[in-house]
Amino acid sequence: MAELKQSITFKRGLTLKNRIVMAPMTTSMSFFDGVITSDECAYYALRSGEVGAVITGAANVQANGKTWEGQLGVYHDRHITGLSKLAGSIKQNGTRAILQIFHGGRMTNSKILRGVQPVSASAVAAERSAAEIPRELLPDEILALIDDFKQATIRALKAGFDGVEIHGANTYLIQQFFSPHSNRRTDEWGGSREKRFKLINDLVDAVTSAVDQSGKKDFIVGYRFSPEEFETPGISLDDTLYLIDQLADKPLDYLHISINDYQRISVSEVYQEKPMINYIYQAINGRVPFIGVGDIRSKQQADEVLTTADLVALGRALLIEPHWVDKVFDKKTELIRTEINKYDREELLLGNGVWSFMEGLMPERLIE
Template identity: 60%
Template structure:
């Protein structure tokens, strides 16, 4: 029997080796305290889902107080978060699983109520196209530089807390994506304009984070970047823009690129890119320069193999919430024992509280089986 690709190890650009090709995707938990300090429930939730996967990527941790997107969000914007984050890293790092914390800023995708009366900020004063969206305030030049410094400081805290790496959250319409999007970025200074100019913030941020890691980490430290390939707004990011984005990023000293998709077989909305799934085009564009993580409704080992035809690693979302031992069961040929459906009475056993349970209820509508 031919060995499955998902059982193989993968050595990243920086020399760190992942024990298999499965990664737990970053998913909102809403479990932290009001000030971003992690709770025991949250640590238990992650520890339960580590051990077997090659890496676990945490939910988004805001690097700036003004970047908080929702209640119960992880914080990494102050040194008081380091001790809790250290205990989280340790909770994940069982049996060689790598612990990666996702760093982010919500930009306009928050509200003044979450920010305790402060107006959200964004590249430009343009509301998101969603119900109840508030008009953000356009960032000043010095504030843009400060947010870059906040990402650097968050990276140092992740290093000090003992994490194996960080993922820069440039997906799901948050601040990094807002700078690249022609919908949210209407600036007329050097931070906006053409596609190349809208990329400037990401370009500067990634270079500064790479430099920060080189200065502060005494061992190989993973740097990843997550992105969403398309926007439906007009104007908005189109797939051609994203091919430019990943091409630019793949030249940098980062260890992986991570797409955010609802389905690993998803096809672009752009007419010129409909012959193959978006994964295939992205994998070709990256061309082995860095690792590529796929994601999107992978339910079993066969689908994981399909996703890995056009990626190096596959991220797991809903299935690993329903069954924390999904990875172990797939690796050991026990897929018939996987649990896909979760009842209310299973919540405590699975550590599913608050926002995670809301996510699971949405999953149940799809009836994974």
């Protein structure tokens, strides 16, 4: 079992100084066109310097991938200057900067897209209130999408990031292609589980080839996934174990689960003897580093996660206490802030987007 203070070196040569990373979280702080703001840079800078790496919130690789107002963009060269400032604000005292790249697919709407219809693997609406029916992507558009993930990676390289994380989780477009709920295609991009994996396979190859062709040896590529869907039909843990088995043999540097409780048990009766994270770690079998996450607040919980993962991602804990890492490493855990109120927002640089995120996910921790 690794320790939180222990460094880790990935396949492509990048070393993190410890096993703690800041999880990707929505900020909604960027300008309308995806350009970074100084407020967003300051927000990340406050939480950098102690963690091994910061994974940014999702940056869309196509204009029609935008999923919320104030979202970061990486779909045009005009974003590179701002992204460079963002990377610089994170890379303090050896902290590494990872840009999460994604496309929202059907999880947006025509209002956010300024009149443009959302797209997805198939013309199937999401099971949520007021969801719009998306337009099914044409085969040549799928190829363009894959190339846009590659171009986004090249921009991240130019901007000075230390890596990218492919966002294949949280029901966004990449996951929509793997899901039998959102992918009803009958061509080479859908149907069987193997065909529904094709987009992921080709996209990972495109992104990793961009890195390898760049000649940069210490730029990493990660992949984030959600273990289950609640739709019927939807992604099951058995599907995810297939996905993990395929990805663990790809030229990726890490895999990263997206889950709100690291102790969550599968809804499948076949996998209820232990938390899902345990099954996934077992399936990876040491082939690639694995990041565990899920409402981790204390050192004890972080240590527990490291029994079934190689790194630990902190989200809300770092929003409330930006100096969580130093206070844990200095054995001053009694000084860790565990509650905040609206008067703490200015000190903690929590904009409206982050505050709404926190109110939605952790109302019991907020004091009005």
